[in-house]
Amino acid sequence: MADASNHDAFVEFERVQKSYDGENLVVKDLNLSMPKGEFLTMLGPSGSGKTTCLMMLAGFETATHGDIRLGGTSINNIPPHKRGIGMVFQNYALFPHMTIAENLSFPLEVRKLGKSEREEKVMRALDMVEMGAFGGRRPAQLSGGQQQRIALARALVFEPELVLMDEPLGALDKQLREKMQFEITHLAHRLGITVVYVTHDQTEALTMSDRVAVFEDGRIQQLAPPDKLYEEPQNSFVAQFIGENNTLEGVVKEINDGVALVQLDNGDLIDAKPINVSQPGERTRVSIRPERVEFNKDRMPEGAHTLKAEVMEFIYMGDIFRTRLRVAGKDDFFVKTRNAPDQVRLTPGQEIEIGWLAEDCRALDA
């Protein structure tokens, strides 16, 4: 994947810092490079600086330090209206005093397009989001999902190459959200536009993006495609933040041939894959995905490490079963199993052995 020195990078952040008050850095050393046509999602908890990054790219905030480049040229001194970046705001920001068609035609008017051309483009954009019949209405007369689509159409109608979206689906219900997620990715790929998308919903990030940048505390913690992010988290924040995750804490005893021997706090020993631990004696947090844990002796992988566990709770969730276990003195260890005909349903109080492959068990920073 692209890195900061890539030459065909379309959007680049280089060592960007941002402070609002001169005391705290909201964005600390941001480096990011996106090729054309990529769908990149910024994911992170509230207050981690996602919107700030987007605003710097759009030109509504200036970077305190560093360089932002678009298509190879620095845009630090270009005013927002000359950047040609489409933007979908969190609250849509549709102009309430204009009809839908007028809203869409606004960016074309300020670009001094002719009337017939404008009307044609507006019609095409409305059809694209399947809102062709709503041109004469006011934003207040539309539902949330419809407004969202109009906001999208308005950001796309002047054919920008880069579109920024700040939690555009935040206000929608689950079903509509999923439908819109699909529609947005579909449209973005069809039109070949580059998208920077902000969300704090990890499912949204995983399902929509080519790459996800996980933000925390003003830094990108990991920038990777969704599958890598989920399966190979680089630190314990990412492991915790993306998907469900079991953690066990302990100390590294030794590291041999890419396998770390970890002594858990209750004295048990397990094997783990060292990710960001390098020396014996370091404290570590071991992370295992619930669906990678096996307790059926017949299916236990070859050479798996096992630990004793006590079943605390069995939760039926339809397609899967979630079982809560007490492992190594902690009782928030979860196992996920598929609801298959031959699947064992554990009962509370049962004593079992659980195990996993060493490479599924990642020793991360404490």
Place this chain on the structure above:
Amino acid sequence: MSDTTQNGSVLAADGTPLKRSLARALRRQKIRALLLIAPLLLFVMLTFIMPIGDMLFRSVENDIVSKTLPRTVVALRDWDANSGEAPGEEVFTALAADLQIAAEAKLHTRVGSRLNYETPGISSLFRKAGRKVKKWDVENDGPFKEQFLEIHKGWGDPDVWRTIQTYSPKFTNGYFLNAADLQKGADGPEWRPEDEQIYWLLFKRTMFMSMVITISCIVLAYPVAWILANLPARSANLLMILVLLPFWTSLLVRTSAWKVMLQQQGVINETLVWLGLVADDARLVMINNQFGTIVAMTHILLPFMILPMYSVMQTIQPTYLRAAKSLGATNWTAFWRVYFPQSIPGIGAGSILVFILSIGYYITPELVGGTKGVFISNRIAFHISSSLNWGLAAALGAILLAVVLVLYWAYDKIVGIDNVKLG
């Protein structure tokens, strides 16, 4: 559950048309709401609607003549005002009887001054006659025509009698004619002599100056409201206190301050002379004229423009401007096409407030307006407290009210009253 009948109207669950059951449900709510506000409604009725009603009534009411001179009014009914002669003996007999009763009750002077509004000089006729008539024996002392003429030969003037006849009905449009610089002539309303026309000019001046004041308020208030709405809350509050400060000082003090500023020996003139921009013998006249009135009233009414503008602007989210800019609009286009239209309701509300307040303003024009800068309300005040012609004052007030309503209606047609927001 709803159902549709053949003719397309939707039925509610119990089979009644949905429209009707909705109306019933809403009616109950409305009655409840009405009961809740009943005390307020009563208060508004008593203190607001009734005085206005009383004023409207006074502007046409005229029962003083027919009440005080009942017999005369009846006797005068057959007299032809265009005959050029005073009425006959029977009218004077009736007048003697009426006046004797009126003089006992000391009411004759009041009729006199009422009629004096219409034909100057009548009040002295009544005053003199009243004094004499008291001593007459109405049954036996006739004929009276000669005796009345002896008291004052004005009693033989057909114009005096025409006035009495014209104002004998219980209701009159005389006050309104008067308020519009008209008078009752031999054949219908006619213009008053050029030198007596005053109200028409005053109305025009009041409208024009209120308009100028409103426009200057808009121009001055818009940037202030904008700054208030866009400043961080702390500094905005501080600035807001400055805006409201004038409310805490007396109107008289503020107006007098303008006198100090604007008079020929005042601060501004002194400064200009000192700077050499104005010659010492050509000091600017800025007070006791329209200019002074406009300046002082703009200052006094400015908060009424700023406050509604501010509260509307506060609700305009900054993301709209950002959205406009991200769509390619320059700062000016973003302001003019996106921000300004959304702030119009504030301008509308402020303009209506300021215009209506200034149209009825009284103190400031009285103090700094001189003769060229007085408003119609100063004239109304004069009729209420000095000339005691309440009917005319009421008619002027009613006309003012009508003008305001017409303007309001026009505003609704042009801008739309739902486009007015106070917050």
